[in-house]
Amino acid sequence: MTEGKAVEIRGVRLFPGWLDRAAQEAMLADLRQVAAAAPFQRYETRRGQRMSVEMTAAGRFGWVSDRRGYRYEPRHPSGVPWPPIPASVRAVWDAVSESARAPECCLVNLYRGSARMGLHQDRDEADFGEPVVSISLGDEALFRIGNEERGGRTESVWLRSGDVLVMGGAARLLHHGIDRIREGSSTLLDGGGRINLTLRVVT
Numbered sequence: 212m213t214e215g216k217a218v219e220i221r222g223v224r225l226f227p228g229w230l231d232r233a234a235q236e237a238m239l240a241d242l243r244q245v246a247a248a249a250p251f252q253r254y255e256t257r258r259g260q261r262m263s264v265e266m267t268a269a270g271r272f273g274w275v276s277d278r279r280g281y282r283y284e285p286r287h288p289s290g291v292p293w294p295p296i297p298a299s300v301r302a303v304w305d306a307v308s309e310s311a312r313a314p315e316c317c318l319v320n321l322y323r324g325s326a327r328m329g330l331h332q333d334r335d336e337a338d339f340g341e342p343v344v345s346i347s348l349g350d351e352a353l354f355r356i357g358n359e360e361r362g363g364r365t366e367s368v369w370l371r372s373g374d375v376l377v378m379g380g381a382a383r384l385l386h387h388g389i390d391r392i393r394e395g396s397s398t399l400l401d402g403g404g405r406i407n408l409t410l411r412v413v414t
């Protein structure tokens with residue numbers, strides 16, 4: 212782990228290049244095991260649209276979506292419990308979250324091709340005093356940061372492989388999303404694409 216200095220954008224703290232290449236590869240190996248136990252899925256929304264991002268999770272809870280809506284669940288849709296959060300991932304939380312609690316969910320997002328994530332707030336958790344910690348692996352992604360209210364001006368920043376970002380404090384409920392991935396900008400993932408991890412305290 213290489214400790215860089217934080218850049219702040221609207222209170223979101225970005226640590227560029229927090230993980231070096233070897234640490235990224237080790238984390239990816241851990242995530243392959245997570246995905247073997249709890250395979251990636253493209254969830255349906257309540258309105259019946261398939262999300263472009265493939266998802267899985269680790270930890271006590273995983274975030275899922277289907278025709279009943281979205282929520283945290285203690286099991287993968289197949290019925291198996293989510294695998295534990297890898298120690299390599301947990302170490303990042305311990306280093307940057309400034310939280311006294313342990314993360315209860317590591318949501319794993321896989322972006323391939325034209326996958327994107329629209330502007331949204333992370334607000335399915337019980338305690339907004341706890342931060343969300345995000346880790347980027349693989350292709351670069353254009354991350355858009357908005358406001359607590361809907362609408363208004365936004366700012367964008369490219370997230371690169373190994374970058375870590377913390378949305379906490381006054382920035383916890385800012386709208387954010389991924390406009391697009393720069394395909395082929397990283398060689399980390401076989402077959403290209405980007406994995407994003409978000410660590411959250413759920414209860």
Ligand SMILES: O=C(O)CCC(=O)C(=O)O
Binds near residue numbers: 328345370388
């Ligand atoms: O992929 C990212 O960097 C952001 C993911 C995100 O906002 C989420 O999973 O809630």
Ligand SMILES: [Fe+2]
Binds near residue numbers: 331332333387
């Ligand atoms: Fe989010």
